[in-house]
Amino acid sequence: MKKLAREVAVIGIGQTKFGEHWDLSFRELGIQAGIKAILDAGIDSKRIDALFIGNMSAGQFLGQEHIASMIAEEVGLTSNQIPATRVEAADASGALAFRQGLLDIASGLHEVVVVGGAEKMSDVTSDIAAGFIAAGADQAWEALFGATLPALYAIMARRHMKEYGTTMEQLAAVSVKNHRHGKMNPFAQYQSEISLETVLKAPRVAEPLGLFDCAPISDGAAALVLCEMELAKEICPCPVRIAGTGQGSDALAITNRPSITEMRATKKASERAYERAGITPKEVDVAEVHDSFSIGEIMAIEDLGFFEKGDGGPATERNDTTFGGVIPVNTSGGLKARGHPLGATGIAQINEIVLQLRRKAEGRQVKDARVGLAHSVGGTGGTSVVHILEVV
Amino acid sequence: MKKLAREVAVIGIGQTKFGEHWDLSFRELGIQAGIKAILDAGIDSKRIDALFIGNMSAGQFLGQEHIASMIAEEVGLTSNQIPATRVEAADASGALAFRQGLLDIASGLHEVVVVGGAEKMSDVTSDIAAGFIAAGADQAWEALFGATLPALYAIMARRHMKEYGTTMEQLAAVSVKNHRHGKMNPFAQYQSEISLETVLKAPRVAEPLGLFDCAPISDGAAALVLCEMELAKEICPCPVRIAGTGQGSDALAITNRPSITEMRATKKASERAYERAGITPKEVDVAEVHDSFSIGEIMAIEDLGFFEKGDGGPATERNDTTFGGVIPVNTSGGLKARGHPLGATGIAQINEIVLQLRRKAEGRQVKDARVGLAHSVGGTGGTSVVHILEVV
Numbered sequence: 001m002k003k004l005a006r007e008v009a010v011i012g013i014g015q016t017k018f019g020e021h022w023d024l025s026f027r028e029l030g031i032q033a034g035i036k037a038i039l040d041a042g043i044d045s046k047r048i049d050a051l052f053i054g055n056m057s058a059g060q061f062l063g064q065e066h067i068a069s070m071i072a073e074e075v076g077l078t079s080n081q082i083p084a085t086r087v088e089a090a091d092a093s094g095a096l097a098f099r100q101g102l103l104d105i106a107s108g109l110h111e112v113v114v115v116g117g118a119e120k121m122s123d124v125t126s127d128i129a130a131g132f133i134a135a136g137a138d139q140a141w142e143a144l145f146g147a148t149l150p151a152l153y154a155i156m157a158r159r160h161m162k163e164y165g166t167t168m169e170q171l172a173a174v175s176v177k178n179h180r181h182g183k184m185n186p187f188a189q190y191q192s193e194i195s196l197e198t199v200l201k202a203p204r205v206a207e208p209l210g211l212f213d214c215a216p217i218s219d220g221a222a223a224l225v226l227c228e229m230e231l232a233k234e235i236c237p238c239p240v241r242i243a244g245t246g247q248g249s250d251a252l253a254i255t256n257r258p259s260i261t262e263m264r265a266t267k268k269a270s271e272r273a274y275e276r277a278g279i280t281p282k283e284v285d286v287a288e289v290h291d292s293f294s295i296g297e298i299m300a301i302e303d304l305g306f307f308e309k310g311d312g313g314p315a316t317e318r319n320d321t322t323f324g325g326v327i328p329v330n331t332s333g334g335l336k337a338r339g340h341p342l343g344a345t346g347i348a349q350i351n352e353i354v355l356q357l358r359r360k361a362e363g364r365q366v367k368d369a370r371v372g373l374a375h376s377v378g379g380t381g382g383t384s385v386v387h388i389l390e391v392v
Numbered sequence: 393m394k395k396l397a398r399e400v401a402v403i404g405i406g407q408t409k410f411g412e413h414w415d416l417s418f419r420e421l422g423i424q425a426g427i428k429a430i431l432d433a434g435i436d437s438k439r440i441d442a443l444f445i446g447n448m449s450a451g452q453f454l455g456q457e458h459i460a461s462m463i464a465e466e467v468g469l470t471s472n473q474i475p476a477t478r479v480e481a482a483d484a485s486g487a488l489a490f491r492q493g494l495l496d497i498a499s500g501l502h503e504v505v506v507v508g509g510a511e512k513m514s515d516v517t518s519d520i521a522a523g524f525i526a527a528g529a530d531q532a533w534e535a536l537f538g539a540t541l542p543a544l545y546a547i548m549a550r551r552h553m554k555e556y557g558t559t560m561e562q563l564a565a566v567s568v569k570n571h572r573h574g575k576m577n578p579f580a581q582y583q584s585e586i587s588l589e590t591v592l593k594a595p596r597v598a599e600p601l602g603l604f605d606c607a608p609i610s611d612g613a614a615a616l617v618l619c620e621m622e623l624a625k626e627i628c629p630c631p632v633r634i635a636g637t638g639q640g641s642d643a644l645a646i647t648n649r650p651s652i653t654e655m656r657a658t659k660k661a662s663e664r665a666y667e668r669a670g671i672t673p674k675e676v677d678v679a680e681v682h683d684s685f686s687i688g689e690i691m692a693i694e695d696l697g698f699f700e701k702g703d704g705g706p707a708t709e710r711n712d713t714t715f716g717g718v719i720p721v722n723t724s725g726g727l728k729a730r731g732h733p734l735g736a737t738g739i740a741q742i743n744e745i746v747l748q749l750r751r752k753a754e755g756r757q758v759k760d761a762r763v764g765l766a767h768s769v770g771g772t773g774g775t776s777v778v779h780i781l782e783v784v
Contacts, residue, residue: 005397005500025532051641059451063523064531066482069641069774073648081660083639084775085488086480090458096477100492106499108397109637131455139456140417245501247475249443249461256465268473382461383476 001275004106009232009239009392012041012225013351018339019189021219026062026120027074029221033344034075034116037223043235048077048225049110051084054097054117055343060132061120071116090136091292092378093117094222094346095385099245101226111228117348118221119341129217133342136379138253150214150293152254152380154206157295160261161208163310166298168208170313172199174294175212175336177322182333184364187348189218189339213294218339222347224354233392240357243371244277244388246270252382265384266303266375273373273386274305281305284388285369286356287327288349290377291334297321300375301329304386323366331356331364346376350387357391393667396498401624401631401784404433404617405743410731411581413611418454418512422463425613425736426508430467433617435627440469440617441502443476446489446509447735452524453513463508482528483684484770485509486614486738487777491637493618503620509740510613511733521609525734528771530645542606542685544646544772546598549687552653553600555702558690560600562705564591566686567604567728569714574725576756579740581610581731605686610731614739616746625784632749635763636669636780638662644774657776658695658767665765665778666697673697676780677761678748679719680741682769683726689713692767693721696778715758723748723756738768742779749783 014036016029024032030053038045053068064070068084077084087097094117101115121129130150134143137152160166176196182188194212202211232239248268254260274280281304289304291297298312306327307315315321321329332338332352335345353372355361369391376385406428408421416424422445430437445460456462460476469476479489486509493507513521522542526535529544552558568588574580586604594603624631640660646652666672673696681696683689690704698719699707707713713721724730724744727737745764747753761783768777 002500005498027532050639057451057457059449059524059527060455060457062531063452063527063535065449065452065480065527066529066644066771066774068481069770070530070644072641073643073774078641078643081640081642081657084481084641085492085639087492088457088478088480089460089476100477100479100495103492103495103499103501106397106501107495108394108498109495132451135451135455135457137458138462139454140419143455247442247477248473249464249470249476250473251465251470252458252462265473378461379458382458382465 005108006106007229008102008105008226008242009229010224010354011227011232011236011239012037013354014040015187015222015348015351016220017187018218018220018341020122026058026118029120029219030071030116030118031074033221033223034114037114037225041225045077047112048082048114050082050104050113051077052097052101052115053086054093054346055086056088056090056093056119057132057135060135061124089383090378091342091345092376092383092385093343095376098347098350099247099385102242102245105226105228111231113226114223115226115347116221116223117344117346119343120219121217121341122219126217141253150206150209153293153295154209156260157208160295163261166313168200170317171213171294172196173316174291174297175199178291178330178334178336181331181364182337185333185338188333188337189216190337209293215292215335215340218341220339220341220344222344222351224347224350238358239392240354241390241392242387243390244273246272246386248384250381252379254380263299263303263381263384265381266300269384269386270304273388277388279371283371284327284373285371286331286366287329287373288332288352289329289375291330291336292340304375328366331366349374349376353389357389397500398498399621400494400497400618400634401621402616402746403619403624403628403631404429405746406432407579407614407740407743408612409579410610410612410733412514418450418510419466421512421611421613422508422510423466425615426467426506429506429615429617437469439504440474440506442474442496442505443469444489444493444507445478446485446738447478448480448482448485448511449524449527452527453516481775482770483734483737484768484775484777485735487768490739490742490779491639491777494634494637497618497620503623505618506615507618507739508613508615509736509738511735512611513609513733514611518609533645542598542601545685545687546601548652549600552687555653558705560592562709563605563686564588565708566683566689567591570683570722570726570728573723573756574729577725577730580725580729581608582729601685607684607727607732610733612731612733612736614736614743616739616742630750631784632746633782633784634779635782636665638664638778640776642773644771646772655691655695655773655776657773658692661776661778662696665780669780671763675763676719676765677763678723678758679721679765680724680744681721681767683722683728684732696767720758723758741766741768745781749781
């Protein structure tokens with residue numbers, strides 16, 4: 001595998017609190033996150049060469065496309081007409097914006113790039129939002145017939161239970177853990193613990209998935225500043241190296257996949273990222289994975305190679321995925337507790353990994369974290385993106 | 393200005409006929425264009441490493457986001473889960489997909505990439521389409537108050553007429569020329585000439601712009617195969633070099649710009665592209681520019697440096713922008729006659745330039761064309777993208 005032409009580092013992070021921001025517009029969320037990241041990087045905004053924004057569906061939610069230029073203007077970056085590009089792959093959009101920023105610098109085109117992700121979901125009612133989110137599944141073969149994202153993940157969960165004996169308690173254990181983690185994250189939408197009983201007794205959204213198996217509807221934005229590595233070492237006290245990138249695609253409709261208890265896109269994306277970083281799953285110290293539904297995290301920790309297929313549920317019950325376990329997963333609270341503003345999620349995950357590798361995660365710090373992984377899924381697995389970051 | 397780490401060439405082109413395709417779905421349009429480009433490149437599809445798709449708004453038009461993976465699947469490219477990414481900046485989306493494909497290869501990540509653009513607009517009525525298209529302008533400050541794209545371009549046209557004396561006849565001359573060119577393009581939506589009188593007497597859409605000053609609503613798709621230059625020379629008899637890329641952004645709302653008779657985004661994008669290619673506007677032999685409205689072409693040929701500010705209208709009247717003139721512009725028929733399926737347009741423009749540089753444009757061939765330029769605008773100029781291509 002050929003190396004990228006240049007190495008790239010993360011030198012700044014920022015995000016808004018995730019939640020229901022009735023008082024903030026999409027623009028304002030973008031500004032907050034962008035400015036925080038630029039201030040964190042400690043650079044003059046004149047040094048910024050380009051902007052990439054991940055956003056799933058401002059077109060449906062707000063009737064506004066073309067949002068990258070809009071955010072560039074709001075953050076004050078149009079003075080030099082810098083390039084601003086939106087990238088979209090359902091709720092993997094943020095992760096892909098990050099990847100495009102990486103390639104932009106690696107290609108030699110630019111030195112400093114801001115990548116961000118944002119979504120404003122609470123301006124419509126939740127039933128309407130559910131329809132918009134289903135646009136990340138296959139409209140013609142799934143959504144048109146009433147299949148929502150929870151329904152599709154419920155089918156995957158049922159099959160996982162049948163094939164591997166995964167239990168309702170194991171699914172619930174994912175959400176209980178992520179709420180416990182989220183309690184320590186000041187930017188999380190939910191900063192409160194929930195009990196196993198609460199999760200199990202909650203109303204069902206789509207059997208076997210209940211209310212607490214599903215990530216919430218959220219508003220929020222997150223941003224990162226990327227920089228060519230040599231320059232990063234000069235201007236940043238703690239650059240974090242982007243060691244590996246991997247992306248994979250699969251059929252949008254789950255019926256067109258050979259298996260629905262694994263995500264081929266995730267397996268291939270992680271394979272590519274591990275190879276590029278020159279590491280194995282065992283070397284990952286901390287991971288943020290895509291738990292839009294509890295079954296999603298169980299499948300992810302298997303498909304990423306942290307646990308054997310079928311052992312995702314038991315591993316979660318054994319506390320292997322929390323602090324002191326085999327690999328702490330979703331220390332930020334994950335999509336479930338941190339919140340899931342679709343386009344922002346992939347960037348927020350990398351925010352958390354960078355914080356961990358800087359050893360600045362305070363109460364939720366993973367001891368001696370040197371290698372972190374972020375995993376983002378679009379829809380039910382039509383896209384998967386994996387990035388590996390390392391302490392320099 | 394630093395060179396890109398690797399050079400990239402176009403080795404395959406393909407597009408559907410543009411028009412109202414009642415009998416073809418978005419998927420089918422994507423397949424047609426993609427397969428044509430792959431066949432034209434003469435490569436085994438197994439060699440394709442990644443896919444980038446430009447699309448403005450399948451979310452609004454079809455309730456379908458996440459379309460890059462969908463197209464990858466339909467074209468049969470998910471067997472190895474290749475990365476598939478959608479890029480969006482209103483009707484500059486195709487041009488930006490092309491740019492991401494270029495950076496992907498230049499960075500060293502991949503060797504062969506397919507870039508495409510597609511839009512299916514005719515499944516809704518034209519008033520609804522007009523609202524969706526207005527999502528490329530500023531929703532909160534323009535579209536919400538009823539401003540459509542024709543209305544905003546009409547304001548720019550009025551100002552251009554006042555400042556530079558541009559006439560209705562000069563605006564009309566753009567459309568007359570582009571229809572004359574389109575007549576020679578078998579993929580054009582309109583392959584018929586129109587008279588100056590027809591244009592001038594047509595019903596007004598937004599004064600001073602009439603029906604024939606506006607590009608139509610279209611369905612269509614276009615695709616290109618990009619390849620690392622050394623490999624391209626081995627496998628392709630006529631690779632076309634991507635010599636320059638430039639992108640610029642500006643405020644979405646025209647009220648937030650210092651001037652509305654020029655596009656700062658275009659000026660900056662072309663400046664960047666010329667510098668990267670090491671050429672001046674005089675060296676360009678053929679250009680495809682963004683004439684979503686007739687005034688758009690007049691501003692473009694000024695902002696790109698082909699003519700002095702204010703001389704765009706007179707130059708068109710002098711036949712400087714047709715065959716045998718100073719620089720033939722929109723030999724394909726442009727957005728006006730070829731059609732304007734938003735996300736596909738930026739790719740179709742490059743299709744035309746490659747055809748010209750291969751000297752395969754038949755009746756509309758520009759003699760001895762060695763350098764071509766493609767210029768794409770998002771909305772009213774919030775984004776502009778310029779690419780320069782050269783015979784190897």
